[in-house]
Amino acid sequence: MRRRIGWWSSGATLGALALVAMLSMPALAQKGEVVIVTYGGTAADALREAHWKPFTAETGIVVREETPPTPAKVKAMVESGNVVWDIVEMDLNWIISLQKAGNYLEKIPVNQLPPKYVAALDREAINEYGIGAFYWAWVMAYRTDVFKAGNRPKSWADFWDVKRFPGPRTLQDSPGSNMEFALLAAGKKSDGLYPLDPDQAFKKLDEIRPSIKKYWDTGALAPQLLADKEVFLGSVYSGRIKHLQDQGIPVEIEWNQGLLNLDYWTIVKGAKNFNNAIKLIGYMLDPARQAKFAKLIPYGPVNKEALPLISPEVARQLPSYAENKKRMILYNSEWWGPHREELNERWQQWKLKTK
């Protein structure tokens, strides 16, 4: 009796296993998957909605999500020969750092991407090791209940003017962006900003030091500080403010003298699903889908044909909106590349000083 049950159950198990295998085999073996690494949160929600879901529906390729991207992990993966990521979101600074430290990223075969999309890309969106994902920016944001209409900070010179605009402030815990803002506050013209003058920048930063309550390290901290009224103004990532406004928190962005940057889709050296990665990257360049993405979260599309598809109210919140873009300065990662380590050291040293 006991033996019969054993036979039955193992037979049933085998049958079930075979069924599961048959059902899942085609999807896995033929179409496969692609692993994409982003910062998660609302941006990943928007990416999933605009790009990944239709991609899987059309191609059968499963998109597996991971967070967050760190160049250190990319480096460790490649060095250990265990590459489990395919596409990684990162800015040009990281691309430069990784390629300076060794060879950790695949070259992007641009000719394998849909030519009509590539033709509509902004020039800076095509890099040897990455294809533009979306624009973001460092901008100034302030509390509108503290600085009433008619007396609002409009430039970094205003940010530095603690008499006209008193109150605690925040800046990023990094020399990048702060040095640019300091030099703009010191009267440097936008087009003559790079190459940066570190001595002048740090001298100008000395002036604002007593008013900086906290240097933010993660992108979520700056909006938090504004929401809690710990600071009245500060530098923030542009995409983080809409969420506060939606909650009814009185904050506004000043796009003037913002620092425009973009994230890229890169492919890890030796990625297991290289071909699928190229397919997905090409898929995400579609203007209609980029427009849909921008409606979900205010990051700027890199495909120029996407902007006309976006209503003006939404477009105004995008860093790549023409009115905003022309008032901003493109962050120069190439200049930063060879200077980053030294200036980070100097920044850490500068931060320790009390007055």
Next chain:
Amino acid sequence: MTVKGELAAHPTNREGHRERARPRRKRWSLETLILVPILAYLAVFYVYPLARILLLSVYGPRLTFDHFLRMVTVPVYTQVLMRSFRIALLVTVLSLVLGYPVAYLLSNLKPRQVALLMPVILVPFTISVLVRSYAWMAILGREGLVNTLLLGWLGLTQQPLEILYNEFGVLLGMVHILLPFFILPAYSVMIRIDRDLLKAAYIMGATPARGFLEVFLPLSLPGIIGGGLLVFIQALGFFVTPALLGGPQDTMISMLIELQISQLLNWGFAAALSSVLLIATLGGFMLLTRIVRVSILWGEAR
């Protein structure tokens, strides 16, 4: 007397007059066998990676001492290291001052009362450090709980107190998280202290204060040192709490290591910074062994 009995049975005891331990030698082979898995685990997951880190700090493509040279010549690294030590020391002292009375109280309670109070100490353990640090931000902020209470309801202060984003916030947050690491070892030593010794002191005419100072306190020293070391070593490498609750100047060495590893990808330099932290910690430990007999840590009474 139980304490002495346990000690005598301890096979690694070096004291000559405790020869009684000898007959147990036979069990060594079994004990060694039991130790094999944990030793293997330590070798693979602790000793080997640590050796790799030490190697990485001097061996970039080739043998180099540039990383250590940079650490000495650029002042920021020694300054931050000193700051980290200072914060760790302050946290340890505060944990001792706050934790000792708690442990003392617990050790004097009945088991049922302890069972009631222990969760108060242990429950925060189950909440992540990140969550607890964020909670402090909500409590200490300009418009946080404390300031709303003082400023708005009680009218005790004119301006919001600056208790967040400075050293005060860091110390408060760190002590809150590390306090159980002091209380628990101190408590476990204190409950094993033979209270008859105190009674004997009183019978011989000692005041309660003197009895405490000359009998109880010295006997509880292993707990103080054990707990203090646990707190100090953890505090030295703290990252999340000082990053969230600290101000512009509250940089800890762990933050500079993180910057090198994850942002600047200079792993050799990060390894060198870590090595110095490791060596400095070991150095502190060695210094301690000069002052007190470390064997009291694993339970040998004075």
